[in-house]
Amino acid sequence: MTPSPEAMSLRILVCVKPVQDSASGHWRMNHYDGFAVEEAVRIREHVPGSRAEAVMVGPEAAAGVLRRALGMGVDDALHIREPGSTLEPFQIASLIAAAVRTRNHDLVLAGVVSEDAAHGQLGALMAEMLDRPCATAVVRLVLEMRLSRVTVDRELEGGARERLELPLPAVLTIQSGINSPRYPALSRLLQANRRALPTVEALVLGIPPSRVALVKRCTPPGTRHGLVLEGRTEDKARELHAILRRKGLPPRPAGGRP
Amino acid sequence: MTPAAAPILVVAEHAQGRIQPGSYAAIHLAWKIQRLHPAPVQVLLPGNDPRAAAAELARRTGLAVMAIQVPGPEPSTSDVAVDALWRYLVDHRPSFLCMASSTRGLECAPPLATRLEAAHVTGVVDVLAEGGAILMGRLGCANQEIHFLEALTPTVVLNPLPGAFDADMPTPSAPGPVAWHHGPRERQRIVSRGFLPAATDFGALAAAKVVVAAGNGVGERDNLTWIQRLAALWPQAAVGGSRTLCDRGWLSHDQQIGLSGATVAPALYVACGISGAPQHLAGMRGSGLVVAINTDPRAAIMREADVCIVEDLTRFIPVFLSLVEADKLEGQ
Numbered sequence: 257m258t259p260s261p262e263a264m265s266l267r268i269l270v271c272v273k274p275v276q277d278s279a280s281g282h283w284r285m286n287h288y289d290g291f292a293v294e295e296a297v298r299i300r301e302h303v304p305g306s307r308a309e310a311v312m313v314g315p316e317a318a319a320g321v322l323r324r325a326l327g328m329g330v331d332d333a334l335h336i337r338e339p340g341s342t343l344e345p346f347q348i349a350s351l352i353a354a355a356v357r358t359r360n361h362d363l364v365l366a367g368v369v370s371e372d373a374a375h376g377q378l379g380a381l382m383a384e385m386l387d388r389p390c391a392t393a394v395v396r397l398v399l400e401m402r403l404s405r406v407t408v409d410r411e412l413e414g415g416a417r418e419r420l421e422l423p424l425p426a427v428l429t430i431q432s433g434i435n436s437p438r439y440p441a442l443s444r445l446l447q448a449n450r451r452a453l454p455t456v457e458a459l460v461l462g463i464p465p466s467r468v469a470l471v472k473r474c475t476p477p478g479t480r481h482g483l484v485l486e487g488r489t490e491d492k493a494r495e496l497h498a499i500l501r502r503k504g505l506p507p508r509p510a511g512g513r514p
Numbered sequence: 515m516t517p518a519a520a521p522i523l524v525v526a527e528h529a530q531g532r533i534q535p536g537s538y539a540a541i542h543l544a545w546k547i548q549r550l551h552p553a554p555v556q557v558l559l560p561g562n563d564p565r566a567a568a569a570e571l572a573r574r575t576g577l578a579v580m581a582i583q584v585p586g587p588e589p590s591t592s593d594v595a596v597d598a599l600w601r602y603l604v605d606h607r608p609s610f611l612c613m614a615s616s617t618r619g620l621e622c623a624p625p626l627a628t629r630l631e632a633a634h635v636t637g638v639v640d641v642l643a644e645g646g647a648i649l650m651g652r653l654g655c656a657n658q659e660i661h662f663l664e665a666l667t668p669t670v671v672l673n674p675l676p677g678a679f680d681a682d683m684p685t686p687s688a689p690g691p692v693a694w695h696h697g698p699r700e701r702q703r704i705v706s707r708g709f710l711p712a713a714t715d716f717g718a719l720a721a722a723k724v725v726v727a728a729g730n731g732v733g734e735r736d737n738l739t740w741i742q743r744l745a746a747l748w749p750q751a752a753v754g755g756s757r758t759l760c761d762r763g764w765l766s767h768d769q770q771i772g773l774s775g776a777t778v779a780p781a782l783y784v785a786c787g788i789s790g791a792p793q794h795l796a797g798m799r800g801s802g803l804v805v806a807i808n809t810d811p812r813a814a815i816m817r818e819a820d821v822c823i824v825e826d827l828t829r830f831i832p833v834f835l836s837l838v839e840a841d842k843l844e845g846q
Contacts, residue, residue: 278655278656345624345634346624346627346628346634372656373654374636374637374653374792375636375637376620376636377620377623377624377634377636380620380621380622380623380624380625381624381625381628383625384624384625384628384629385628389593389703389704390592390593390621390704391621391704392617392620392621393617407707409710410617411617411774412616412617412618412709413534413535413536413616413617413773413774414712414773414774414775414776414777415712415714415716415767415770415774415775416709416710416711416712417709417710417712418617418706418708418709418710419706419707419708419709419710420591420704420705420706420707421704421705421707422703422704423703431774432757432758432761433757433760433761465666466666467632467633467634467665467666467667468633468635468650468663468664468665468666469663469664469666470661470662470663471644471647471649471662471663471664472644472649472661472662473654473655473659473660473661473662474651474659474660474662475658475659475660476639476653476657476658476659476660476814476817477817478816478817478818479799479817479818480804480817480818480819480820481820482806482816482817482818482819482820482821482822483820483821483822484811484816484822484824485821485822485823485824489825489829489830489833490833490837492823492825492830493830493833493834493837494837496805496821496823496834497834497837497838497841499803499821500782500803503782503803505724505748505781505782505803507747507748507834507838508747508748508749508838508842509747509835509838509839509842
C-alpha cells in the first residue's frame with residue numbers, strides 16, 4: 257500500500273471469514289483474508305486518523321478469528337453471529353451489508369476467495385449491495401486522497417495485470433502475496449481477549465432465503481487411474497524407478513552418464 | 515421451475531483483440547446443460563467495439579452471438595459491462611447464464627446474479643439431470659467431494675471451474691448469426707489505465723521436459739533442497755511450485771504453476787507435497803506422466819496422478835536419490 261502525502265482519514269472495513277479445521281474443529285482466519293487485514297492495518301498506520309474495522313459472520317466459537325484481526329491491528333470488530341456454517345455467499349454479503357450500510361466506509365476490503373468453499377463472490381456482492389465500484393484480485397494499491405481515488409493493479413489470467421482507477425468509496429478484494437501478514441502482537445491479543453466484542457445476531461438483521469439446495473454428494477472421479485505404490489519406502493522408490501525407466505524417463509544422478 | 519423456452523446464455527469476454535479462453539469453457543458448460551435441458555444457446559459479447567470479436571466467436575462456435583455495445587472508452591470496465599448486460603438481460607431472462615471463471619467473469623457474475631435474484635454457483639465441475647431438475651456440481655470438503663446443488667430460483671448464474679470443461683471448439687458447419695444490441699452510455703465509475711503484461715517469464719518452466727513441483731506439504735523452506743536434488747536427476751528439468759510458496763518468497767514468481775502463473779505440459783510432472791487445489795491443477799493437467807508424493811492419500815492431486823506415493827517427501831526423496839545413485843554404481 258502506498259498512501260499519498262496529502263492523506264486525510266479513512267474508514268476501512270475488512271471482511272474476514274472463519275474457516276473450520278476439519279480434523280480439530282478449531283476456527284481460524286481464512287488464509288486469504290489475512291492479506292486483506294494486513295492491507296487494512298497498513299493503510300490505517302499510514303493515513304493518520306484512519307480507523308480499520310473487521311466484520312465477520314460466524315458462530316460464537318469463531319470469535320477468536322476477530323480477536324486475531326484486532327491483534328493484527330484493526331481498531332474495532334463486529335461479530336454477526338450465525339450458528340450454522342453453510343450460508344451462501346449472497347446471504348453472508350446481505351448480512352454484512354445490512355450491518356454496515358449506514359456506516360459509510362471509504363474502503364471495504366476482503367480476501368480474494370475463501371480457502372474452504374472457494375466461491376470468490378463476497379467482494380463483488382458487497383460492492384453491488386452497497387452500490388460501490390469494485391476491483392477484484394488486487395496485487396498493488398495506491399491511495400490518492402486528494403483525488404478521493406484509489407489506483408490498483410489487479411491480477412488477470414497467466415500473471416498479466418490491469419491497472420484501474422476507482423473513486424472512493426470502493427470495494428477491493430485482495431490477492432495473496434500483496435504483503436506479508438503480520439503475526440498478531442501479544443499485547444494487542446491480550447487486550448482483545450479481555451474485550452467484549454460487539455455482536456449482532458444474524459436473525460435480527462434478517463437472513464434472505466437460500467437460493468440453492470444441496471441434493472447429493474459424491475466422490476470426484478479421477479482424471480487418471482492412479483497406481484498407488486505399496487510396501488516399504490524402499491519398495492516404492494524401486495517401483496517408481498522402474499516405472500520411470502519403462503516410460504523412457506530414467507533419472508540420472510548428477511554427473512551420471514547420459 | 516425453469517421456463518422451458520428461456521434461453522441458455524453465455525457471456526463471453528474479449529480483451530486486447532482476443533477471446534478470453536475461459537469463454538469457450540463457459541460455452542461447453544452451456545452445451546452440456548442444453549443436452550439435459552433443451553433450450554437455445556446464445557452468446558452475449560459486451561465491449562466498446564466487439565464487432566470483430568463477435569464475428570470470430572460466431573465463426574468458431576456456430577452459435578448466435580449478440581454483440582452488446584458498451585459506449586465509452588476502451589477497454590470497457592466491469593461496472594459498465596454489468597450495466598449494459600443487465601439492460602439486455604432484464605428483457606431476455608435466461609434459464610442459465612454461464613460466464614468464464616476469469617477475473618472479469620468472477621467480478622461481473624455476482625452483481626448480475628444479485629440483479630437477476632438468481633442462484634449463483636461458481637467452480638462448476640459438472641451438471642446432471644435428476645428428478646426433473648438440473649443439478650450443478652461443485653467441489654466441497656477440501657476438494658474431496660462434489661456437492662450437487664439444485665437452484666431454487668428460475669435463473670441460475672454459473673462459472674465453470676477452470677479446467678473442468680473443454681476449451682477447444684469443434685469446427686461448426688456454419689458460422690452463427692451476429693446481432694447488435696446498442697445501449698445508452700452507462701454510469702462509468704472505474705477507469706482502466708490499460709493492461710500490464712505478466713511481470714515474469716515462464717520460459718524455463720514452459721520449456722522443461724520434467725517439472726518437479728513443491729507445495730505447502732514441503733513444510734519447511736530448507737526442504738526445498740530435496741525438490742532441487744530430485745529435479746537435478748533429469749536434464750531439462752525445472753523446479754516449480756504452488757502459489758502459496760511463491761507468495762512466501764520461497765520460490766520466485768516465475769516458478770508459479772497454475773491459473774495465475776505458468777501452464778506447463780512436461781513429459782513428467784512430479785508433485786511433491788501439493789494438495790491439488792483446482793487453480794494449481796488447471797496449470798498442469800496437460801502433463802504426460804504425473805507422479806504425486808503426498809502424506810495424504812485423499813489429497814486431490816492423487817486423483818490427477820498416474821503414480822501415487824503416500825509418503826513424507828523428506829523421507830521418500832532421500833531414499834529415491836540413494837537408489838538412483840546405487841543404480842548408477844551398479845551400472846559402472
